[in-house]
Amino acid sequence: MTAQARIKASFPVRRMDFGFTDVPRYWFANDPFLTHFLSSLSSLFPEGEFFFVTSMRNVRELIEDPVMQKEISAFIGQEAMHSKEHKAFNDYATEHGIDVDFFHRRVGKLLKFGHKILSHKQQLAVTCALEHFTATIAAQLMKREDWNGQMNDPVMRKMWLWHAVEESEHKSVCYDTYQKLYKDYPTRAIAMVIAWSILAVVLADQQVRLMAKDGQLFNGKSWAKGMWSLFGYKGFISELALPLLDYFRPGFHPEDHYSDDLEQKYKALLKFEG
Ligand SMILES: [Fe+2]
Numbered sequence: 001m002t003a004q005a006r007i008k009a010s011f012p013v014r015r016m017d018f019g020f021t022d023v024p025r026y027w028f029a030n031d032p033f034l035t036h037f038l039s040s041l042s043s044l045f046p047e048g049e050f051f052f053v054t055s056m057r058n059v060r061e062l063i064e065d066p067v068m069q070k071e072i073s074a075f076i077g078q079e080a081m082h083s084k085e086h087k088a089f090n091d092y093a094t095e096h097g098i099d100v101d102f103f104h105r106r107v108g109k110l111l112k113f114g115h116k117i118l119s120h121k122q123q124l125a126v127t128c129a130l131e132h133f134t135a136t137i138a139a140q141l142m143k144r145e146d147w148n149g150q151m152n153d154p155v156m157r158k159m160w161l162w163h164a165v166e167e168s169e170h171k172s173v174c175y176d177t178y179q180k181l182y183k184d185y186p187t188r189a190i191a192m193v194i195a196w197s198i199l200a201v202v203l204a205d206q207q208v209r210l211m212a213k214d215g216q217l218f219n220g221k222s223w224a225k226g227m228w229s230l231f232g233y234k235g236f237i238s239e240l241a242l243p244l245l246d247y248f249r250p251g252f253h254p255e256d257h258y259s260d261d262l263e264q265k266y267k268a269l270l271k272f273e274g
């Protein structure tokens, strides 16, 4: 075995194969709004993660460090597995009348357009911005047991927690690659503003469409509960404002947001060996 082959990434690629056939219609808190919010996020992952992987493949040949190369390979492996499992769930949801396939196709077109018009540096900057978003959400999902405990289906809870652990494990890979190659603060900050703005509009639009399609558009109780749960006092998203905004600090690094304890806790709970 060569010295290079002996080098290992700091995190593994876990092969998963969830079966969704028993997932109930409202698998989060038995509630339409919150279930649709998470299904809406899920609809963005397969194409979004393909964009992340492509933006890393675009530049990986410029990285000479063999350790970073291993990290990049493991990052690609994890994201590919996330795409596969979320696509399987999205297909299941679409078959059962929660039509997320339309969102999947629409965001795919948007991201393909991004590949066409953005430079490799800009694509990687968008990826870093969205990876900070996913890592921040992941840490929050692990931290907020009151939230992840509301997933009333064991398969969905396992899938989201597995994804959260791995987003946390690989949260620095894209950022370290970007810093190694470019170290361009204005581009990464602008990419953040644009990526988050588009994401906020897309998620709001998808939420309204899913609620309407499900005949829940005027379910005031579910809207009120969901909006409070996300944006109210100690809301799931409200609490993310500061860690998300920290990305604009010039000296920011993903590891400044410590999440090793949470990773260890959920790896043990999910019975992951590595
Ligand atoms: Fe992912």
Ligand SMILES: [Fe+2]
Binding pocket: 079, 131, 134, 167, 170
């Ligand atoms: Fe990721």
